Amino acid sequence: MILEVKGVTKIFGGLTAVSDVSFNLSEGQIMGLIGPNGAGKTTLFNCINSVFPVTKGNITFRGQTINGLPTYRVARLGLARTHQIVRPLNELTVRENVMAGACFGRHNHHLADAARIADEVLAFVGLAPRAAMLASSLNVAQKKRLELARALAAQPYLLLLDEVLAGLNPTEVSSMVETIRQIRAQGITIIMIEHIMHAIMNLSDRVLVLNYGELIAEGTPQEVSQNESVIQAYLGDPDLAERLLEMERE
Amino acid sequence: MKLWRNPGLWIALAIVLIIAVIPVITGSASTRETLFNVLLSIGLASSLNILLGYTGYVSFGHIVFFGLGGYAGFYLIDEAGWNLLPAALVGGLTSGLLALLLGMAILRLRGAYFALATIGINEAMKALVINLKFLGGPTGMELNFQTYRQYGGAGQMLWIVYAGVAVIALLVVMLSFFVKKSKFGLGLMAIREDEDAAEVMGVTAPRAKTYAYVLSAIFPGILGVLFFFKQGVIEPGSAFRLHMSIELLVMVMLGGAGTVLGPILGAGVYQILRGSLLTSNLHLGGLRIRDVQLAVAGMLLLLIILFIPTGAVGWLRSRSSFLRRVLE
DSSP states (O other): OOEEEEEEEEEETTEEEEEEEEEEEOTTOEEEEEOSTTSSHHHHHHHHTTSSOOSEEEEEETTEEOTTSOHHHHHHTTEEEOOSSOOOOTTSBHHHHHHHHHHSSTTOOOHHHHHHHHHHHHHHHTOGGGTTSBGGGSOHHHHHHHHHHHHHHTOOSEEEEESSSTTOOHHHHHHHHHHHHHHHHTTOEEEEEOSOHHHHHHHOSEEEEEETTEEEEEEOHHHHHHOHHHIIIIIOOTTHHHHHHHHHHO | OGGGGOHHHHHHHHHHHHHHHHHHHHOOHHHHHHHHHHHHHHHHHHHHHIIIIIIOOOOTTTHHHHHHHHHHHHHHHHTSOOOHHHHHHHHHHHHHHHHHHHHHHHTTSOHHHHHHHHHHHHHHHHHHHHTOGGGTGGGOEEOOGGGGGGGTHHHHHHHHHHHHHHHHHHHHHHHHHHHHTSHHHHHHHHHHHOHHHHHHHTOOHHHHHHHHHHHHHHHHHHHHHHHHHHHSEEOHHHHTOHHHHHHHHHHHHHHOTTOSHHHHHHHHHHHHHHHHHHHSOOEETTEEOTTHHHHHHHHHHHHHHHHOTTHHHHHHHHHOHHHHHHOO
């Protein structure tokens, strides 16, 4: 198991944002994390990479307990993430952004190595022509790719993707889906939060469903999409998931 | 090293060097005194730039390191009979040590809270020194004029101190360049742009910020020793002048925060401006206006932040890719 989450609870004041969530993730998988807005998906991410301390529970990453560690320590152990609302380092160039990812990630690279890795990763995500531009000059789709590039440059074992598809047009979505497949093919384990159902149903090996902070279902995309409480809480239409899967196959 | 071939470094060093040798060629004492202030400001502003420009932390009380280092060195020269050189080094280390201790405490604060804390520290240090008998209390200390003898008399001492300040200015500019071009500097700039995102990327922000704070404090400490040794007197009012901190901020912002060349140009332009304002006899309704340079500094700061927040060099760099390559 690359990640074991046991009984994680996060309470803000009187609000229980994440309640007693447990799951295991084995290496090389893509796990989808879905649920209505405000279900606690991003909060769960923030607990996993130690942006927030957990109120209760335990998180083990590659055999090591990581809850309570500072965020930067968790990052250096090989856990990278992207943000739902992009956070580019605006006044630095695109290449410098990605170099920072490589420098301070799992391998602690020197600048020269980091520059080489940055160029490789930028070519991979399709941002190579923009390497010398300031990050602030990119459009939203490009900034999402920059977030992804920065996380990949860290050469993580586990990658947390927070809505990398949101706000992209259909062409951009399918090219990003392809990119995510290629990342998995490199052996990187992924947890992704997503609202675009046909993408998550097709990419994920397993899906977790959160509602009001609680884990209400876990299983393969097919199992989850037929789960009664998931349909009630989130999907709404019992045949929707089937049709989404069909849509992708065509 | 490829970095040594960067034109940005040599342009910056050449400007400082040219400023520094002018009085040596002309032999003029009054030019030397003007340029002494310019070189001193370059050293102080470039030091502040490591914290303000690279790391994005606004220190309103940075002059505390100048004052404290000055006091430490002055005490060693005056009371313990030390030579200027070791005293200056100890002055720098004292300031660095203060920054290390303070950094661990107040660098947890962000934005305006950090800025306010730095003002508090300057005032607290001033109050502390006023109450320390061995540092002369509120009246400070005065150097025995005979001390200058071992440096070949007062006339030669002025040249020695001038050379010292010039060397420190060159060193700070080099430090500023190499920090900017290093992995450490990349981490600082990541913190400046988005500290939370930087931590998520693995930047050890608390440590990096503390190192930046220490680096930005050491040279002001050394410069403080040189400055007050030359003055021959040190007292709390002149060592911990809060408005000098603000003048330093203006210099950095004017030239361009986060650039190597910016604080050099900013310091030069501001000192020339200040010199002409100090000597101008400005009257308003029959009253002579004192410290008019501070009013101008305030106006300048406002205008820079409103219209060219990246400063002169930042603005030039954004204009053309050629200037981006040659100006750092």
